[in-house]
Amino acid sequence: MSNIIPPSVKQAVMGQKGAKLDQLAAHTVEPSKNTRITSDFGTKQTNTDDWLRVNSENQIGPMLLEDPFGREKIHRFDHERIPERVVHARGTGAFGTFRLFESAEDVTHANILTDTSRETPVFVRFSTVLGSRGSADTVRDVRGFAIKFYTQEGNWDIVGNNIPVFFIQDAIKFPDIIHAGKPEPHNEVPQAQSAHNNFWDFVQMHSEATHMFLWTMSDRAIPRSYRMMQGFGVNTFTLTNASGKRSFVKFHFTPELGVHSLVWDEALKLAGQDPDFHRKDLMEAIDNGAYPKWKFGIQTIDESQEHDFDFDILDATKVWPEDLVPVRYIGELELNKNVDEFFTQTEQAAFCTSHVVPGIGFSDDPLLQGRNFSYFDTQLSRLGVNWQELPINKPVCPVMNFNRDGAMRHTISKGKVNYWPNRFEAQPPATKEEGGYVDYPARVAGIKERAKSAKFKDHFSQAQLFFNSLSEIEKSHLLAAFSFELDHCDEPVVYERLVKRLTDIDLGLAQSVGQMVGGAIPDKAARANHGKKAKGLSQLEFLPDQPIIASRRIGIIIADGYDPIAFNAIYGAAKGAKAIPLVIGTRRSEIFPDGESISGKGTIPDHHLEGQRSTMFDAIFVPGGKQAIETLSKSGRALHYIREAFGHLKPIGATGEGVLLIEKALQLPGQVTVSSDHEAVESYGVVTLKNVQPERLGEVVSAAKNAKGFLDKFVYAISTHRCWDRELDGLNAMVAY
Numbered sequence: 023m024s025n026i027i028p029p030s031v032k033q034a035v036m037g038q039k040g041a042k043l044d045q046l047a048a049h050t051v052e053p054s055k056n057t058r059i060t061s062d063f064g065t066k067q068t069n070t071d072d073w074l075r076v077n078s079e080n081q082i083g084p085m086l087l088e089d090p091f092g093r094e095k096i097h098r099f100d101h102e103r104i105p106e107r108v109v110h111a112r113g114t115g116a117f118g119t120f121r122l123f124e125s126a127e128d129v130t131h132a133n134i135l136t137d138t139s140r141e142t143p144v145f146v147r148f149s150t151v152l153g154s155r156g157s158a159d160t161v162r163d164v165r166g167f168a169i170k171f172y173t174q175e176g177n178w179d180i181v182g183n184n185i186p187v188f189f190i191q192d193a194i195k196f197p198d199i200i201h202a203g204k205p206e207p208h209n210e211v212p213q214a215q216s217a218h219n220n221f222w223d224f225v226q227m228h229s230e231a232t233h234m235f236l237w238t239m240s241d242r243a244i245p246r247s248y249r250m251m252q253g254f255g256v257n258t259f260t261l262t263n264a265s266g267k268r269s270f271v272k273f274h275f276t277p278e279l280g281v282h283s284l285v286w287d288e289a290l291k292l293a294g295q296d297p298d299f300h301r302k303d304l305m306e307a308i309d310n311g312a313y314p315k316w317k318f319g320i321q322t323i324d325e326s327q328e329h330d331f332d333f334d335i336l337d338a339t340k341v342w343p344e345d346l347v348p349v350r351y352i353g354e355l356e357l358n359k360n361v362d363e364f365f366t367q368t369e370q371a372a373f374c375t376s377h378v379v380p381g382i383g384f385s386d387d388p389l390l391q392g393r394n395f396s397y398f399d400t401q402l403s404r405l406g407v408n409w410q411e412l413p414i415n416k417p418v419c420p421v422m423n424f425n426r427d428g429a430m431r432h433t434i435s436k437g438k439v440n441y442w443p444n445r446f447e448a449q450p451p452a453t454k455e456e457g458g459y460v461d462y463p464a465r466v467a468g469i470k471e472r473a474k475s476a477k478f479k480d481h482f483s484q485a486q487l488f489f490n491s492l493s494e495i496e497k498s499h500l501l502a503a504f505s506f507e508l509d510h511c512d513e514p515v516v517y518e519r520l521v522k523r524l525t526d527i528d529l530g531l532a533q534s535v536g537q538m539v540g541g542a543i544p545d546k547a548a549r550a551n552h553g554k555k556a557k558g559l560s561q562l563e564f565l566p567d568q569p570i571i572a573s574r575r576i577g578i579i580i581a582d583g584y585d586p587i588a589f590n591a592i593y594g595a596a597k598g599a600k601a602i603p604l605v606i607g608t609r610r611s612e613i614f615p616d617g618e619s620i621s622g623k624g625t626i627p628d629h630h631l632e633g634q635r636s637t638m639f640d641a642i643f644v645p646g647g648k649q650a651i652e653t654l655s656k657s658g659r660a661l662h663y664i665r666e667a668f669g670h671l672k673p674i675g676a677t678g679e680g681v682l683l684i685e686k687a688l689q690l691p692g693q694v695t696v697s698s699d700h701e702a703v704e705s706y707g708v709v710t711l712k713n714v715q716p717e718r719l720g721e722v723v724s725a726a727k728n729a730k731g732f733l734d735k736f737v738y739a740i741s742t743h744r745c746w747d748r749e750l751d752g753l754n755a756m757v758a759y
């Protein structure tokens with residue numbers, strides 16, 4: 023290898039982690055006071071405000087077409103837009119690093135999966151599927167999870183989702199499922215959601231979609247953050263080891279922060295209040311050094327066991343249940359750098375399932391094989407034939423071949439020949455020993471036909487498995503999601519048939535949905551529920567190993583006269599735990615603390631109550647202070663803040679007179695218990711301490727379930743994400759939000 027790599031490239035390759043960033047730096051410019059504005063052809067400009075024109079005294083005259091600067095500026099602007107992605111148009115990306123902890127050399131010879139000394143640069147793009155580029159982040163939808171590994175052997179792309187299965191088994195159906203899900207053709211409504219006739223019409227008529235639509239009706243489809251969702255390669259790929267033995271593989275990414283979702287009311291409100299919520303969340307975390315991390319795992323099946331399962335392992339509408347095929351975690355993905363420019367880096371990023379490196383290959387998964395054609399093809403119309411030369415897509419290893427020309431070719435290839443073989447023997451193919459890709463010699467024989475094997479016809483067993491494996495709270499969210507979606511279908515044939523389809527999964531579910539959405543309520547299951555469950559399907563299984571509140575947004579509500587002791591204690595504890603405390607005042611100019619406690623300096627809030635709603639925060643805290651609480655008690659917005667946070671199941675903390683505000687807002691005496699003395703009390707995720715003594719606030723020592731101190735209790739409540747008992751016991755339903 024060393025003979026064919028120029029020194030500059032070699033250095034970039036050897037730099038490993040920084041290799042991609044170094045390469046991008048060569049294409050990067052930065053305006054400063056010392057740079058001067060020029061035309062695209064490099065001539066410095068003196069006037070950027072006036073088009074060249076013919077004026078007479080006191081009279082403006084016509085503009086001259088001869089002005090190259092004026093023409094160029096408008097001309098460039100007119101052509102700024104490129105087609106958005108045909109699916110997954112809305113997204114955001116970041117750079118990071120992939121590290122391997124354990125070699126998988128027993129199953130693959132891919133260096134990225136065997137060399138534990140490597141740090142491979144990556145670019146990851148998260149997305150929604152259905153919406154346009156400007157649609158909201160928090161809609162109910164699948165999330166894309168696409169990773170480009172810039173390995174020393176070429177780019178390897180995993181173009182996955184946050185849901186491990188897909189709607190269809192065969193790529194030929196992709197245009198249909200996407201047409202059905204996207205806005206309807208006659209009026210281009212609705213944007214970025216599946217809640218409409220066409221989507222439910224299609225998935226009902228296309229029963230292989232049943233398993234996947236259960237996943238999209240679950241909380242998986244409304245993640246709290248891109249940082250808190252799993253990633254799956256979905257399709258079945260193959261790995262080949264050094265002795266030529268082949269295994270089937272599925273790829274998994276599991277977030278360090280646990281898998282968490284929004285609640286639906288919050289997701290709906292956020293779509294209007296902050297359509298960029300997920301995009302900003304990712305940038306904020308990275309800017310604050312709370313780098314999101316995922317464990318990387320593989321599930322592998324030896325080639326000889328391909329037919330040992332009661333589902334076809336090449337069917338993308340099926341999971342490989344973890345009880346049957348455990349996930350082996352061998353690496354870690356970390357995101358640690360935001361992009362410098364969205365268009366050139368995130369928008370121009372182009373992923374292809376067909377990008378693999380030696381040791382990794384494809385299977386006969388009929389969805390994957392279609393994808394392998396589609397991605398390359400779509401990049402041609404989105405970006406043009408030389409899209410792989412764009413800085414974000416360019417490999418960090420040498421790219422040397424006889425592909426030539428095409429619009430916007432960047433590379434200048436020296437030499438007299440542009441073909442192989444040639445009389446100079448220039449640029450021969452690599453041998454296996456030199457790291458060349460060797461296709462697995464698979465024996466293929468069969469009948470040419472349009473059909474799939476019998477196991478592909480089972481569309482319901484795993485749908486039942488998923489449903490049965492959900493917790494009670496997840497099932498109730500599933501019911502609410504169906505109720506919402508089908509309420510948006512105004513053609514009875516659509517929701518009536520769908521309710522009938524649910525009898526293939528669970529009669530109780532079908533009856534509950536039927537009652538909510540109207541039409542005949544079924545009295546008979548079309549198929550008996552087998553009652554089996556599996557591990558790894560309920561997202562509540564994926565909690566962080568330790569209580570963690572890093573990067574969680576805590577809104578601290580204050581007004582003049584607030585208690586600075588409690589305020590400072592919470593603020594400091596949140597910072598110490600790498601959470602993000604944000605002060606919400608009655609105004610954004612300085613707010614002054616209770617003069618009797620500390621006289622002097624006030625706090626300049628980050629926001630005021632009208633600027634940011636409770637939906638922006640993971641938890642709310644109200645410090646006491648007599649005057650402050652009197653003011654907040656008279657503010658409908660402040661009371662609504664507390665009610666809404668309670669409705670969205672978020673932890674709420676209050677000290678001193680702040681406890682009174684909580685009681686007034688919730689009006690749930692006897693149901694939510696609050697502190698009445700110097701003992702901290704936790705009740706349904708509401709953590710209170712009436713008599714504040716600095717030593718009683720304590721420090722965050724052990725944020726555990728039964729901790730004594732107020733701070734420990736509050737931090738623990740935040741780490742649990744949401745208080746599900748509040749919903750299970752019907753308390754949030756009693757509060758108006």
Ligand code: HEM
Pocket residue numbers: 106107108109110113147148149165166167168181182183188192193194196255256257338371372373389392393396397400401404
């Ligand atoms: C396992 C099922 C699938 C998964 C997990 C998946 C995932 C993704 C993801 C994550 C993206 C966004 C990539 C980015 O961030 O730029 C994407 C885009 C796309 N997908 Fe898929 N997809 C699936 C099935 C398919 C199928 C079956 C086809 C076509 C046969 C297809 C065609 C496309 C196209 C054309 C794009 C737009 C790419 C671009 O313009 O850059 N996908 N897909």
